[in-house]
Amino acid sequence: MVFGQKQNCEYLPYIPASKLTFETGVMGNKLGFFSNPYFLVKIDSAFPQNKIADDEATTPGYVLVNLSLGASFSLGNQPLELNLAVQNLFDKKYVDHFSLLKEVDFYNPGRNVSLALRIPFQASMR
Numbered sequence: 001m002v003f004g005q006k007q008n009c010e011y012l013p014y015i016p017a018s019k020l021t022f023e024t025g026v027m028g029n030k031l032g033f034f035s036n037p038y039f040l041v042k043i044d045s046a047f048p049q050n051k052i053a054d055d056e057a058t059t060p061g062y063v064l065v066n067l068s069l070g071a072s073f074s075l076g077n078q079p080l081e082l083n084l085a086v087q088n089l090f091d092k093k094y095v096d097h098f099s100l101l102k103e104v105d106f107y108n109p110g111r112n113v114s115l116a117l118r119i120p121f122q123a124s125m126r
Helices: none
Strands: 019-027 034-046 062-075 079-085 112-118
Touching: none
Parallel strands: none
Antiparallel strands: 019 034, 034 062, 062 079, 079 112
């Protein structure tokens, strides 16, 4: 936990809330025609920030759950990588202590789902 105080015991501004991140996952070598499959769960936890300067607002704590899964496969001779990720799985309404919009009651982003297909290629110079 980080906090700062002046000599008169007032708290310093712009001190981030303490955070913890936990991540676990399963990775394999082969799953059907997929290679290097993986599944990850990440939990981001921020504690309340109530040790604030006079001109700051307190910020409640929050917990976010993020998931990602993916694998590699080939289409002919072309290797491909597929990834599906969900950020803020439970669509938690939260405000980070450093958010510039918290004073006007704007929340940080809600649930975000992304699907990515990566096509690696090599260029050869002869």
